[in-house]
Amino acid sequence: MSKKKVVVLTGAGISAESGISTFRDSGGLWDRYDISEVATPEAWERNMDLVIDFYNQRRKQLYEVEPNAGHYALVKLEEKYDVHIITQNVDDLHERAGSSKVLHLHGELKKVRSTADENLVYELKGWEMKKGDTCEKGSQLRPHIVWFGEPVPMIPNAAEISSTADIYIIIGTSLNVYPAAGLVNYVKPGTPIYIIDPGDVFAAHIPDVRFIKEKAGTGTLKLVEELLKKDG
Numbered sequence: 001m002s003k004k005k006v007v008v009l010t011g012a013g014i015s016a017e018s019g020i021s022t023f024r025d026s027g028g029l030w031d032r033y034d035i036s037e038v039a040t041p042e043a044w045e046r047n048m049d050l051v052i053d054f055y056n057q058r059r060k061q062l063y064e065v066e067p068n069a070g071h072y073a074l075v076k077l078e079e080k081y082d083v084h085i086i087t088q089n090v091d092d093l094h095e096r097a098g099s100s101k102v103l104h105l106h107g108e109l110k111k112v113r114s115t116a117d118e119n120l121v122y123e124l125k126g127w128e129m130k131k132g133d134t135c136e137k138g139s140q141l142r143p144h145i146v147w148f149g150e151p152v153p154m155i156p157n158a159a160e161i162s163s164t165a166d167i168y169i170i171i172g173t174s175l176n177v178y179p180a181a182g183l184v185n186y187v188k189p190g191t192p193i194y195i196i197d198p199g200d201v202f203a204a205h206i207p208d209v210r211f212i213k214e215k216a217g218t219g220t221l222k223l224v225e226e227l228l229k230k231d232g
């Protein structure tokens with residue numbers, strides 16, 4: 001018999017215990033930086049140096065952190081389930097933990113792409129991207145990140161995956177940012193939905209959700225152990 005499909009939507013909260021700041025918690029990244037100055041196409045036009053530096057700092061930090069118990073628990077879930085992770089995170093901690101199916105909605109910190117041709121995407125060697133680094137066609141490279149105001153190209157794939165879930169788990173996202181927050185609307189009625197988050201998540205649009213009000217490390221492990229006891 002084929003395995004049941006578990007779809008997991010993750011946000012910054014799953015990487016918090018690895019030491020990466022979330023965005024909207026107090027002291028989070030958007031307390032310290034102005035979104036419009038570092039994470040929009042206009043910012044890139046106005047002050048490329050600042051944008052490059054912002055993502056260089058994030059990337060540098062990513063080389064200093066490790067996956068945590070939350071990431072590893074999702075790997076363990078693959079023993080019995082077909083696990084598909086849809087992450088809003090631009091870190092690679094799910095992959096480094098060993099998850100096999102990871103879709104990045106908002107891009108990937110360790111990749112850069114051409115400003116002339118969005119299909120020219122490259123793995124950056126090391127943490128530093130520099131002004132003057134160019135693609136094979138000679139155009140400036142930019143971070144491979146979906147900025148505010150830009151389309152989210154992976155949304156149709158993520159919606160498709162969400163619509164075929166047998167179990168849906170949401171971990172560590174404030175569900176403030178669309179279209180990601182709307183993916184749960186594609187989940188079939190009657191599908192069990194869980195939210196693991198120690199904070200108050202806006203979930204009025206999600207029917208019959210079971211809240212696990214814990215940090216990702218402990219909360220995910222508990223739920224995974226519970227699901228592994230059932231038939232996968």
Ligand code: APR
Nearest residue numbers: 011012013016022023024088172173174175177199215216
């Ligand atoms: N474990 C689980 N959840 C946690 C933890 C933890 N240890 N610590 C904090 N959280 C929760 C917070 O309670 C909050 O609900 O993580 C969530 C983080 O929310 P945001 O900072 O808004 O991050 P996210 O939802 O991922 O942001 C979405 O916004 O800025 C953009 O593109 C960026 O992908 C990002 C998107």
